[in-house]
Amino acid sequence: MTRTGERVGTARLRTPAWIARIETPDGRVLGAGVLLAPARVLTAGHVVRPGHHYTVRLVGVPGLGPVTATVRPDEHVPQREDTFGDRSGDLALLRLATPLPAEHTTRLHRLAAPHGPVSMYGFPHGDDGGRWHGATLVAARGRDSQVQLRPLTPGELAAPGFSGGGVVDHATDRVIGIVLSVDRGPGSAFSYMSPTETILSHLPQAAAWSDGAEAVDPRLRTGTGPAAGRLDVPFATELARWFRGEGWPVLVTVVPAAGDRAFTLQRAVTLADRELRTHRNTSAAGHDPPETVPPPGAHDLALEVGELTTAEVMDRIAARLGIRDDPRPERLGTLRLPLAAVLAGVDEAAEPDALLGLLDRLARQGARLLLAFRAPGERAARAAELLVHRPLRDRWARLHTELDRITEELGPALDTRRDRILPGPGTRPLLDRAEAGVRRTRMLRAWVAHTPDPERDPTAAALLFTFEDAVARRRRRLENAIGLLDARLRRRAELLGRVGAEWPLCRQRAAADGDRVITAYRLYEEALSLLRQTPCDMERAETAVERFVGFCSTTAPKEEGAW
Structure with a gap:
């Protein structure tokens, strides 16, 4: 929602108040931005550069004049490409010389695995008032978890003037990221956005203007709780394989509350989260075996479920997936992309049996689940049998x-x-x-x-x-x-029936002319022979049938008008 309480989705027929048009001082449009605070505008890093002055206009608010803006080096994250060609960064926070009215601001919203339709607002060439384009979120790409956007129609591929524009999720009516770039070259079919959590990993100060459930429970983050220890390399490798989507989608394991396995699980969960994965902790993990490092954005939720009821767990899942009003588990089956969740302390939940029933339902709907039990025992064995071995x-x-x-x-x-x-x-x-x-x-x-x-x-x-x-x-x-x-055999049967029905009538009509009877019989025998031949050549047989039927329907010259 906006500060005024208006749902973003209800405003998709007009220019949103929070959309900013970013220009050079002489009026050339560079891109778009999102007004997060009276004096702060979020945009793409390639739209602006430190040391330059820009003009910002809220084109959806009549009567507001332009405002001068600049960007500081520590709030500018340039786009970078690694050796694999994956892009990262490309974000900036503009500071406005004169604050704009607070009622026109909006907030970023965290949302789990992207799915479903979205809209983006930008300023294509020749349209300084801007327009909405529709798209569908496809999937995350690369190590920065930028998300592919497939336009609803070829004409809705985001043009350069959309760079920095807000992306609005239709299911939640919230701004869930900003447009970054467009595929270049002939046949280009995708745009890309940076989701809120990736934005926050590069610009943590933007958390002041963000909401939505965080993916990782604070108790499961590296450096929290009693889980001090060393990296358990075999376990880290097993976890990384699960985060990469390898093997069976449900992993049941035992992780005590403290020790090497607990530390290893926290490290994996932290590195696999878009928001918590930073240059600092990935650099530290760079000293570890590469097969132990999970990809970013590999889970939707990591939750400590000890003492939580099943309803509370369901509420946490629904909040991450943007399901409002009615968080029943059957609604998860309608999502285009399945849930990926890490649940720790499953055997210490308030209702372990009921929780196991919920997890079984989620697994049947395609969810990927990493279930950590505090101790081996009957509950862990039953979960492994129900969710892994039996299916x-x-x-x-x-x-x-x-x-x-x-x-x-x-x-x-x-x-x-x-x-x-x-x-x-x-x-x-x-x-x-x-x-x-x-x-x-x-x-x-x-x-x-x-x-x-x-x-x-x-x-x-x-x-x-x-x-x-x-x-x-x-x-x-x-x-x-x-x-x-x-289908060809049915056609063959139809033709056999047609020939069989036509022959007596044809013979009766041609009885007065012996030559016609002979010709008709020869054509009849030819069609019947080709139809009964195995394997039957339907094209030749059909031609013979049409020749026979055509002859039978033609009246002999001396009998014309007699039939």
């Missing part, structure tokens, strides 16, 4: 069923149909790929059958997911191929 066994069993279906049902069904009818024009490559998929599936089934207990190894889940995707593609190809041949 893993079920998935492998379904894979076996699909492998059998392809090799023993769909493959033979395709062979049977190819024996009965030839493929249509242009469809032979599809049928050949479907047949090749059956051969590869036989080899895969043999490999799985001779691999000892893959369903017992959660780290081998990546193989399972790869196999599932491959088998699903092969099944769809086979079903499509069988469907194409079935």
Whole structure:
């Protein structure tokens, strides 16, 4: 909301009061900005530079004049690119020489994994009044967790005049970041934004004008609580793999409240958070093995759940995901991107059994969960069985069923149909790929059958997911191929019925002319023979049927007008 209490979304039909147009002193438009405080405007770093003067206008507020602005070096974060081409930074806080009215300010809002539609406001060339463009948040990219924006239409790709403009999330009606840049070159399809938490990691002073639930519980941050210790490298490597999305999506582990494993978990959670990951702590982690360092933005929530009720846990999750009014767990299934959450002290929750039921539901809806228990025991074992081992066994069993279906049902069904009818024009490559998929599936089934207990190894889940995707593609190809041949077989049956029904009428009509009967019978026999031939060449058969039916519908010259 704005300071006046108006929802940002209700203002999308007009220019928002908080949008700033940033110009050179001679009036050339450089980009956009967001008025966070009476004397502070957030914008993209490439729009402004220290040591220069700029003009800021609130174009959505009639009667307000321009204000001079500058940026200090310590509040300017230039864009940088690492050796992999990933961009970072590109942020700045302008200081206004004359404060603007506080009622026109807005606030940044923290939001978890991006999903759904957004709008951005900027000033494309020739439109100094500005306009809204629609987009969809796609996914985070790079080590700075900048977020891709896919325009709703090609004409809504953000132009340079959108740089620094606010991005408004439709679900929450809040400003969740600012536009940074646009893909360059032909075929460009994306813009990029810096989300609020990434902005705060570079400009922590902007926290004074931000709200929304923080991702990481203060008790799980590096340097807090009793978790002093050394890095447990094997455990850190296991955690980093989970944060990278490798292996089974649910990791159940034991982490005491203090010691090396507790320190290692806090370090991973801190480094995987957009807001807490800074140059200082990543530089410190740079001395550790690289395989132990998680990517930024790899979780939506890290929560200490000891003594919390299930409803309180659900409320924390809903707050991070921007779910308002009705935070029921079933609503999480409607999100385009699944939840990724770290929950520590699960066995010390106020309602551990009820919490386990909630976690089971979230896992079934696609959530990635890292569950840390304080001590080994029955609860940890039950969680591992419910959320890891049993669903893993079920998935492998379904894979076996699909492998059998392809090799023993769909493959033979395709062979049977190819024996009965030839493929249509242009469809032979599809049928050949479907047949090749059956051969590869036989080899895969043999490999799985001779691999000892893959369903017992959660780290081998990546193989399972790869196999599932491959088998699903092969099944769809086979079903499509069988469907194409079935359609041709149905057409063949229709033509057989048509020829069978036409012949008695044709014979009766041509009975007075022996030559016509002979010709009709020859055409009838030719069409019938081609239709009954296996495999049937439908194109030749259809041509013969049309020739026969056409002859039968033509009246002999001497009988014209008699029928």
